[in-house]
Amino acid sequence: MPKSILIDPSDVRRPGTLTAPDIPLNAYQPDIERELAEHGRETLVRIYRDMVVIREFETMLDRIKREGVYEGIEYNHKGPAHLSIGQEASVVGQALHLKPDDSIFGSHRSHGEILAKGLSAIHRFDEAALTVIMDAYMGGLPLRVVKGFPAQSVKSMAVDYLLYGALAEIFGRATGFNKGMGGSMHAFFPPFGIMPNNAIVGGSADIAVGGALFKRVNHKPGIVIANIGDASMGCGPVWEAMMFAAMDQYRTLWPKEVGGAPPILFNFMNNFYGMGGQPVGETMGFGVLARVGWGVNPNAMHAERIDGFNPLAVADAICRKRKVLEAGDGPVLLDTVTYRFSGHSPSDASSYREKSEVELWRQQDSLVAYRLYLLENGQANEGELDALTDDVRERLRRVVAAAVSLETSPRVSMVTDEIGEMMFSNAPLASLESARTPEVLLPKEQSRWKTTQEKLRFGLDEQGKPVSKLKCLTYAEAIFEAVVHAFYTDPTLVAYGEENRDWGGAFSVYRGLTEMLPYHRLFNSPISEAAIVGTGVGYALSGGRALVELMYNDFMGRAGDEVFNQMAKWQSMSANVLSMPMVLRVSVGSKYGAQHSQDWTSIVAHIPGLKVYFPATPYDAKGMMSLALQGSDPVIFFESQRLYSEPETLVAGGVPREEYTVPEGEPALRRTGSDLTIVTVGATLYRALEAADALQARYGVACEVIDARFLNPLNYAPIVESVKKTGKLVLASDASERGSFLHTMASNISQLAFDWLDGPVAVVGARNWITPAAELEEAFFPQAEWIIDTIHERLLPLAGHTPTTRQATSTLLERNRAGV
Ligand SMILES: Cc1ncc(C[n+]2csc(CCOP(=O)(O)OP(=O)(O)O)c2C)c(N)n1
Ligand SMILES: [Mg+2]
Numbered sequence: 001m002p003k004s005i006l007i008d009p010s011d012v013r014r015p016g017t018l019t020a021p022d023i024p025l026n027a028y029q030p031d032i033e034r035e036l037a038e039h040g041r042e043t044l045v046r047i048y049r050d051m052v053v054i055r056e057f058e059t060m061l062d063r064i065k066r067e068g069v070y071e072g073i074e075y076n077h078k079g080p081a082h083l084s085i086g087q088e089a090s091v092v093g094q095a096l097h098l099k100p101d102d103s104i105f106g107s108h109r110s111h112g113e114i115l116a117k118g119l120s121a122i123h124r125f126d127e128a129a130l131t132v133i134m135d136a137y138m139g140g141l142p143l144r145v146v147k148g149f150p151a152q153s154v155k156s157m158a159v160d161y162l163l164y165g166a167l168a169e170i171f172g173r174a175t176g177f178n179k180g181m182g183g184s185m186h187a188f189f190p191p192f193g194i195m196p197n198n199a200i201v202g203g204s205a206d207i208a209v210g211g212a213l214f215k216r217v218n219h220k221p222g223i224v225i226a227n228i229g230d231a232s233m234g235c236g237p238v239w240e241a242m243m244f245a246a247m248d249q250y251r252t253l254w255p256k257e258v259g260g261a262p263p264i265l266f267n268f269m270n271n272f273y274g275m276g277g278q279p280v281g282e283t284m285g286f287g288v289l290a291r292v293g294w295g296v297n298p299n300a301m302h303a304e305r306i307d308g309f310n311p312l313a314v315a316d317a318i319c320r321k322r323k324v325l326e327a328g329d330g331p332v333l334l335d336t337v338t339y340r341f342s343g344h345s346p347s348d349a350s351s352y353r354e355k356s357e358v359e360l361w362r363q364q365d366s367l368v369a370y371r372l373y374l375l376e377n378g379q380a381n382e383g384e385l386d387a388l389t390d391d392v393r394e395r396l397r398r399v400v401a402a403a404v405s406l407e408t409s410p411r412v413s414m415v416t417d418e419i420g421e422m423m424f425s426n427a428p429l430a431s432l433e434s435a436r437t438p439e440v441l442l443p444k445e446q447s448r449w450k451t452t453q454e455k456l457r458f459g460l461d462e463q464g465k466p467v468s469k470l471k472c473l474t475y476a477e478a479i480f481e482a483v484v485h486a487f488y489t490d491p492t493l494v495a496y497g498e499e500n501r502d503w504g505g506a507f508s509v510y511r512g513l514t515e516m517l518p519y520h521r522l523f524n525s526p527i528s529e530a531a532i533v534g535t536g537v538g539y540a541l542s543g544g545r546a547l548v549e550l551m552y553n554d555f556m557g558r559a560g561d562e563v564f565n566q567m568a569k570w571q572s573m574s575a576n577v578l579s580m581p582m583v584l585r586v587s588v589g590s591k592y593g594a595q596h597s598q599d600w601t602s603i604v605a606h607i608p609g610l611k612v613y614f615p616a617t618p619y620d621a622k623g624m625m626s627l628a629l630q631g632s633d634p635v636i637f638f639e640s641q642r643l644y645s646e647p648e649t650l651v652a653g654g655v656p657r658e659e660y661t662v663p664e665g666e667p668a669l670r671r672t673g674s675d676l677t678i679v680t681v682g683a684t685l686y687r688a689l690e691a692a693d694a695l696q697a698r699y700g701v702a703c704e705v706i707d708a709r710f711l712n713p714l715n716y717a718p719i720v721e722s723v724k725k726t727g728k729l730v731l732a733s734d735a736s737e738r739g740s741f742l743h744t745m746a747s748n749i750s751q752l753a754f755d756w757l758d759g760p761v762a763v764v765g766a767r768n769w770i771t772p773a774a775e776l777e778e779a780f781f782p783q784a785e786w787i788i789d790t791i792h793e794r795l796l797p798l799a800g801h802t803p804t805t806r807q808a809t810s811t812l813l814e815r816n817r818a819g820v
Contacts (some may be wrong), residue, residue: 003253005253020294021298021299023288023290023291023293023294023300023303023304023305024304024305025288025290025304026305026306026307026313026337027304028306028307028312028313030310030313030373032373032377032379035312036379039096039312039315041379041380044374044379044380045374045379045380045384045385045388046123047093047096047311047312047315047370048367048371048374048380048385048388049388049392050088050092050095050115050116050119050120051088051089051092051311051366051367051370052388052389052392053115053119053159053163053392054084054088054091054092054111054112054115054116055085055088055367056389056393056396057111057115057163057166057167057396058083058084058085058111058112059085060396060400061077061081061111061170062081062083062085062342062346064077064081064400065077065081065346065347066346070396070400071393071396071397071400073397073400073401073404074404075171075400075404077170077171079171079172079183080108080183080184080185080345081111081170081184081345081346082109082184082185082345083109083111083340083342083343083345083346084109084110084111084112084340084342085340085341085342086271086338086339086341086342086361086365086366087109087112087269087271087308087338087339087340088112088116088366088367089308089309089310089311089314089338089366089367089370090112090269090308090309090311090314090336090338091112091113091115091116091117091227092112092116092119092311092314093308093310093311093312093313093314093315093318094113094116094225094227094267094314094315094318094336095113095116095117095119095120096120096311096314096315096318097315097319097322098117098120098193098223098225098318099124099193099222100121100124100125100191100193101193101220101221101222102193102222102223102224102225103193103194103195103208103211103222103223103224103225103542104117104194104195104224104225104227105195105197105198105204105207105208105211105224105225105226105227105538106196106197106198106204106227106228107185107197107198107199107203107204107227107228107229107232107269108184108185108197108198108199108201109229109269109340110185110187110197110227111170111184111187113194113197113227114162114166114187114188114189114194114197115162115163115166117192117193117194118162118166118189118192118194119162121191121192121193121194122155122158122159122162122192125158127153127154127155130154130155130158131154133191133192134146134157134158134161137177137189137191137577138177138179138575138577141174141175142161142164142165142168142175142176142177143161144175145168145402145408145409146160146161146164146402148408149398149402150398159395160395160399162189162192163395163396163399164399164402164403165177165189166187166189167399167400167403168180168402168403168409169182169183169187170183170184171403171409172411173403173409173410173411174409174410174411174412175408175409176409177189178573178574178575178577179412179422180411180412180575181412181422181572181573181574182196182197182573182574182575185197185198185199186199186573188574190574190577190578193222195208195211195541195542196541196570196573196574196578198566200561200565200566201228201229201231201232201235201274202228202229202232202235202237202238203237203561203565203566204226204227204228205226205228205232205235205237205238205241205242205266205534206237206238206240206241206244206531206533206534206535206537206538206562207534207535207537207538207541207566208224208225208226208241208264208266208538209224209226209241209244209245209331209534209535209538210534210535210536210537210538210539210540210541210542210546211224211264211538211539211541211542212224212245212262212263212264212330212538213262213494213535213538214492214538214539214542214543215262215263215542216250216258216259216260216261216262216263216328216520217258217492217494217520217521217539217544218433218436218491218492218543218544219258219259222263223263223264223265223322223325223326224262224263224264224265225264225265225267226241226264226265226266226267227267227269228266228267228268228269229268229269229271229274230268230269230270230271230272230273230274230279230289230335231274231277231279231283232268233268233279233284233286233289234283236530237530237531237534237561237562238266240526240528240529240530240531240534241266241528241531241534241535242266242292242296242301242331243296243526243528243531244525244526244528244531244532244535245261245262245264245266245330245331246296246297246301246331247525247526249519249523249524250262250328251328253519253523254518254519254520254523255519255520258518258520259328260327260328260329261328261329261330262330262331263325263326263328263330264325264330264331264332265318265321265325265330265331265332265333265334266301266331266332266333266334267334267336268289268333268334268335268336269308269336269338270289270305270308270335270336270337270338271338271340272339273344273352273353275348275352276344276348276351276352276353277352278352288305288335289305289335290303290304290305290334290335291303292333293333296331296333299329300333301330301331301332301333302321302324302329302330302332302333303333303334303335304317304333304334305334305335305336305337306334306335306336306337307337308336308337308338309337309338309339309364309366309369310366310369310370311366311370314336317334321334339361341358341361341362341365371385419572422571422572422575422576423571423572423608423609424609424611424632424633425571425576425579425580425632425633426631426632426633427579427632428627428630428631428632429581429630429632430489430490430630431489431490431491431492432490432491432492432543432544432545433490433491433492433543437491438487438488438489438490438491438493439491439517439518439520439521440488440517440518440521441515441516441517441518442515442516444484444488444516447512447515447516448480448511448512448513448515448516449480449481449484449512449516451512452477452480452481453481453657455471455472455473455477456471456472456473457472457473457648457653457655457656457657458472458647458648458649458652458654458655459472459647459648459649459654460649466649467647469645469646469647472647472648473618473648473654473655474618474645474647475615475618475621475639475640475643475644475645475646475647476507476621476644476645477618478618478619478621478625478648478655479509479621479622479625479639480509480510480511480512480513481622481655482622482623482625482626482629482659483495483509483510483513483625483629484513484516485626485629485659486547486626486629486630487513487516487517487521490545490629492543492544492545493521493544493545493546493547494520494521494522494539494544494545494546494547495510495513495521495522495546495547495548495549496522496523496524496525496532496548496549497524497525497532497548497549497550497551497585498524498525498526498527498532498549498551499524499551500522500523500524500525500549501513501514501522501523501524502514502524503524505549505551506551506552506587507587507641507644508644509585509639509644510522529550529556529558529559529562530558530559530561530562532548532549532550532559533548533550533559533562533563533566533567534559534562534566535548536548536567536582536584537562537566537570537580537582539582540579540580540581540582540634541570541574541578541579541580544581545581545582545629546581546582546583547582547583547585547629548583548584548585549584549585550584550585550586551586551587552586552587552589552592552596553586553587553588553589553599553600553638554589554595554596554597554598554600555586556586556600556603556604563584563604563607563610563636564604564607567580567582567584567609567610567634568607568608568609568610568634569609571609571634572608572609579632579633580632580633580634581631581632581633582634582635583625583628583629583631583634583635583637584634584635584636584637585637585639586600586636586637586638587638587639587640587641587644588638588639588640588682588683588734589641590641590771590774590777590781591641591774591777593770593771593772593773593774594770594771594772596771597771597777598735598736598771599638599682599733599734599735599736599766600735601614601638601681601682601711601733601735601740601741602735602739602740602741602744604636605711605712605741605744609634610634610635610636610712611628611631611633611635611636611664611712611713612635612636612638612710612711612712613627613628613635613636613637613638613709613710613711614638614640614681614682614708614710614711615638615639615662615709616640616643616680616682616685616686616707616709617643617648617649617650617651617668617685617707618646618647618648618654618655619648619650619651619654619655619656619662620651620662620668620707620709621639621643622655622656622660623661623662624637624661624662624709625637626659626660626661627661627662627664630661638682640682640683640734642683643683650670662709664710664713665710665713665714665715666709666710666715666718667679667706667707667714667715667719668706668707668709669704669705669706669718669722670689670705670706670707671689671704671705672702672704673692673696673701673702673703673704673705673726674702674704674725675701675702675703675728676695676701676702676703676704676728676729676730676791676795676796677703677704677705677706677719677722677723677725677726677728677729677730678691678692678703678705678729678730678731678787679705679706679707679719679729679730679731680705680706680707680708680731680732680733681707681708681711681731681732681733681735681741681742682733682734683734684732684733684781684782685705685707687732687782687783687784687787688703688705688732688784688787689705690784691703691784691785691787691788692705694784694788695791695798698798698801699798699799699801701798704722704725706719706722708745711741714745716745716748716749716752719745719749720749720752720753720756723749723753723756723757724753724756727756727757727758727759728757728758728759728791728795728796729746729749729753729757729761729762730761730762730763730764730787730790730791730795731745731746731761731762731763731764732763732764732765732782732787733765733766733782734765734766734781735765735766736765736766736767736768736769737763737764737767737768738765738768738816740763740765742763742764742765743763745761746761746763749761759794759795759796760794760795762790762791762794762795764782764786764787764790764807765782766780766781766782767779767780767820768815768819768820769820783805785804785805786805786807788801789801789803789804789805789806789807790807792807793807793808793809794807794808794809
């Protein structure tokens with residue numbers, strides 16, 4: 001069913017002029033009477049207290065980094081500390097109106113955001129709720145430390161808890177908010193709505209959009225803020241995130257009751273510097289950052305520049321923008337002017353700026369100015385404000401003493417595999433929200449699913465002859481069945497990517513889903529690979545299940561950071577507080593040349609924290625997709641374009657109609673034999689089987705053929721068992737040979753089965769070339785004959801065999817020397 005957005009030539013060809021809305025700059029007008037009426041005196045004073053907390057916390061860290069001591073407590077902190085001294089008003093003002101349901105995602109410079117949002121949450125929660133949170137979090141680990149402090153009220157203890165949990169995390173302790181797995185740049189605490197802070201500049205932009213998407217799609221309350229730096233405006237993924245957040249379809253195509261665009265606010269903490277580079281005047285050309293809103297959508301993202309040196313100006317902006325976001329009219333862009341007095345990091349000599357400039361800003365220090373504002377307007381007296389500062393210092397003394405002590409605040413064990421155990425959560429669950437009914441447009445029985453169910457489940461007849469492919473369930477349809485099942489089981493599941501909806505995905509795997517699912521569960525994304533993966537990450541770590549797709553494996557380069565640093569790492573960097581139920585589909589192509597035919601399994605298998613699946617038969621395609629879509633871990637799901645239209649021909653009984661999963665990490669035996677073992681990854685399986693047939697027929701060599709199916713995790717035991725029997729092993733896949741995952745397998749099996757091997761493990765990969773034109777591909781991808789020739793040259797001379805390809809070790813030496 002095509003969508004109905006008419007592109008009328010007489011409309012788009014009409015002459016005219018584009019106009020843009022005004023973007024207000026620092027429009028806030030202070031008015032103590034109004035502010036008092038709005039906030040009350042207590043809150044006005046609390047704002048000051050929260051700014052002091054941040055100033056003191058960051059000053060403490062600065063001392064520890066520079067002098068190795070704070071108030072007589074010595075400590076050598078090896079890790080980073082990107083301080084936000086000077087920026088306090090911008091974060092306290094922002095947090096003032098945020099509720100615990102609102103989430104913030106931040107950057108390497110987010111200590112202040114953590115503390116401000118945490119203090120705001122502590123203020124809003126009642127004592128009972130705070131007790132439940134602190135008791136439950138990490139089994140009460142950080143709380144036990146804080147309970148050792150002098151007795152105090154629950155609210156007061158929660159403040160110590162926040163300071164301690166953050167500091168212990170910064171110091172890499174098991175009692176920190178993320179067991180020390182996050183550290184200074186990645187510390188966070190989800191129960192207070194403090195979501196991951198990101199050491200990759202701009203990294204939070206698309207992840208936060210995913211968090212907002214989760215709220216919108218699943219009807220959850222709250223808004224989401226991406227706190228990112230001004231210099232991150234130069235990052236591609238930040239622009240992609242804005243494009244994704246500003247899509248028209250939220251208003252034109254999505255069901256009205258979903259509520260419009262994801263409630264995302266891009267807040268650029270504009271301190272006018274990267275590390276030393278200056279976006280204004282040097283590294284960028286926007287002049288005023290808020291101007292960027294003009295380029296994104298007709299309402300200019302409701303952009304404003306706000307004065308981040310006045311906490312009340314920031315609070316006012318958040319309050320107004322929340323209404324825009326809740327009405328589904330986002331995204332919003334704020335250019336929050338601020339300044340860091342501290343260096344980029346304590347080692348920074350500030351060689352890139354004049355002391356006089358820092359002095360100018362110091363003269364307007366928001367902490368001093370706001371204090372004066374309270375005093376001059378009679379809202380507080382000196383003694384009261386000094387007492388607040390004394391209280392914060394007292395807290396910090398006990399918090400620092402506890403956090404530096406290895407006895408009170410130990411590190412995770414380096415002896416047991418404690419970190420290893422946090423790499424995956426391994427907690428399968430069919431539905432992430434079982435109380436809710438999945439939103440669908442059709443009963444499964446009235447959809448294309450019924451047609452696929454009625455297809456033949458095996459591609460060979462009783463005599464072993466192929467039946468018409470049109471009558472058989474294909475590899476693509478097997479994936480479709482698994483995806484349909486998950487959509488009708490898990491209400492949180494969403495799928496998106498380029499051309500995913502009407503087109504059915506580039507290779508039509510989703511054909512029929514358009515009729516089955518509302519727009520908010522299946523949609524076309526912009527051509528923004530980074531944002532496709534990054535939003536998936538944010539969606540998954542917020543509590544939903546994301547199935548995102550990148551068409552060709554080759555396009556993964558565009559989403560490098562999101563795959564390698566975000567999808568792979570947040571589970572373990574959170575110490576499993578968050579899970580990552582996310583599947584990224586990529587297909588390995590052929591026929592389309594050098595930029596559309598690569599198998600990059602080795603690249604993702606190399607990155608710790610990712611599971612990597614590569615089914616080669618329809619049975620596995622369905623069973624492994626079902627496994628992935630029930631998991632709690634990030635899976636890179638490889639598919640092969642050579643296989644999409646193929647029926648099952650290897651697994652007896654064919655593809656079951658009902659749901660099932662394949663045991664994770666277990667290779668599949670495809671053919672038994674006693675002379676030699678061939679292990680394959682991906683579609684090369686069929687060429688290996690061809691080689692096995694030929695070896696049997698021509699030379700009487702019986703090959704055992706094993707399809708690895710999984711790259712990570714992978715159980716090597718069945719492969720070792722096979723090698724014990726045959727003594728010879730060849731590995732084959734369509735990935736270019738140099739650096740291929742096959743070499744990792746070869747090395748592992750050589751060590752695991754050395755005593756049983758009577759020859760080297762031979763690797764047959766694609767050539768270390770660009771993939772040439774379709775007509776030349778046979779010279780690039782491994783062919784059955786390559787496998788036979790390799791066996792002949794390196795493992796088992798075949799009587800009377802004349803090689804037709806060059807597979808001898810001398811060729812290996814020669815090619816490596818030439819780098820090809
Ligand atoms: C993708 C990436 N590139 C470079 C860096 C190194 N780096 C860390 S912070 C920083 C400057 C960031 O400036 P901005 O985004 O304005 O944040 P600020 O430090 O001013 O808070 C740079 C270049 C990084 N962490 N990530
Ligand atoms: Mg900056």
